[in-house]
Amino acid sequence: MSFGGLLALDQVDFQIGAGSITALIGPNGAGKTTFFNCLTGIYIPTSGTITLNQPSGPRQLHGLRPDQVTTLGLARTFQNIRLFNDLTVLENVLIGCHCRMKAGLLGALFRDRKTRAEERAMAEFSYQLLDRYGLGGAANELTKNLPYGAQRRLEIVRALATRPSLLLLDEPAAGLNIGETRELEDLIHIIRERESLSVLLIEHDMSLVMSISEQIYVMEYGRVIARGTPEVIRNDSRVIQAYLGEEA
């Protein structure tokens, strides 16, 4: 992916196994968020391919719009929380459900019986998701009144409402305290099991990355400089120099 003269991603080769938890780390400006933006149709990569394996066979994602990518099973959260602050918590999740609704424009306009039944089912499903992930009691609160940690959690629940097979989390622990980060780690494990999905997370919190990941990819200046298990990455001299060294 290049922006004018800047090569933001260069020959990035990535494989995410079904049901795995993979982390993407690297210094600021390495290209991590740009990679998510390419996967989710926000940017169209200048070259290359992105393939999503589905039960029905492999699908090319390159060139698809964000809503099309979502429908195929990729959901994400953003580095800076992007929720509808003036809507309720439940309404934010309902928006996530929308891509799975069958009712077309006519159904939505005239709200026939089938559409109303579908809306009720979506509301029920959204409420169950909130309840399952500890936000049921806040369903009717205005989103802006939620504490920061709960807003981060709500973003994840909204992403789940699209029923993804791959969940992309961009710095989910940013701004969380140690206790909340530990809860996030449990939450990610539970989500992976219950929703049968794979997780790819961008994260700067090294203790979270090292304890949660099965595979870690390290990027620097738009290139993947290392990949492997936490053990391998921890001992990779290039990684220590490029990234972990900064923390020391």
Ligand SMILES: Nc1ncnc2c1ncn2[C@@H]1O[C@H](COP(=O)(O)OP(=O)(O)OP(=O)(O)O)[C@@H](O)[C@H]1O
């Ligand atoms: N739309 C754009 N136009 C021009 N340059 C961009 C654009 N998006 C990203 N870049 C550049 O691409 C590079 C990678 O940015 P990116 O946001 O992907 O980094 P990052 O690894 O997510 O960093 P951080 O850890 O700070 O979030 C940066 O140099 C950034 O300025």
Ligand SMILES: [Mg+2]
């Ligand atoms: Mg980023």
